[in-house]
Amino acid sequence: MKIERIHHVAYRCLDAKTTVEWYQKHLGMDFVLAIAEDKVPSTKADDPYMHLFLDAGQGNVLAFFELPTAKPMGRDENTPAWVQHIAFKVGSVAELESKKAELEAAGIEVIGVTDHTIFKSIYFFDPNGHRIELAADVGTPxxxxxxxxxxxxxxEEWSRTKRAPKQAAWMHEKEFHPA
Known part of the structure; x- marks a missing residue:
């Protein structure tokens, strides 16, 4: 068997309607499907939910669950907020910069434009506290x-030492020299 693509990636949300409206307004995603049940099909647990699906482009689907009877959402306190995020590709740095200005005008705090050498990105949070990254590729072949x-x-070096290997340090030193 070979995986064809990601079918969908699912996260929890605070409010299904607010989440759909936010992703439509700020990221232009279409709302494509909603499923709601009182029992979880896989576990048979009594746990009512709204499961919504958003079109993230080119067959990619971002999904959310609202769980009104579950304990409040939280984050893994041992994982820094910058680690877990959803990254979406945009077509150009100009689009990235335009979206940054649009988000800031809507009152959304944005970090970046951050230069990662092979791509540039911005970071911000959705209304559920999920970190979002928009990235524009700029690397050369x-x-x-x-x-x-x-x-x-x-x-292999990381696996042995748990220290950052230096083979790709040129990315952050901004000193690319073709081989």
């Missing part, structure tokens, strides 16, 4: 080839 050539060596 040579940059991607250089990263591809060292990925296994980096992984």
């Amino acid at each position: 040579e940059m991607y080839a250089k990263l591809d050539a060292c990925k296994w060596e980096m992984l």
Whole structure:
């Protein structure tokens, strides 16, 4: 078996309607499906939910569950807020900068534009507290080839030392030299 693509990625939300409206307004996602049950089909648990699905483009679906009888949402207190996030690709840095201005005009705090050398991105939070990243690719074929050539060596070194390998340090030092 080979995975074809991600069918959907699901997160919890505070309010289904607010979530749909926010993703439509700020990220242009279409609301494509809602499913609601009083019992969870897989576990048979009594746990009413609203499961909603949003079109994130090119067959990608972002889904949310509102669980009105469950304990309040929380975050893993041992994981920094910047780690867990949903990243969406946009077409250009100009689109990224335009969206940043639009979000800020709507009162949404935005971090960035952050330069990651092979892409630039902005970060902000949705109304549920999920961190969102919008990213525009800017890398060259040579940059991607250089990263591809060292990925296994980096992984092995990390696995042994738990210290950041330096094979791709050029990305943050802004000193790319083709091989």
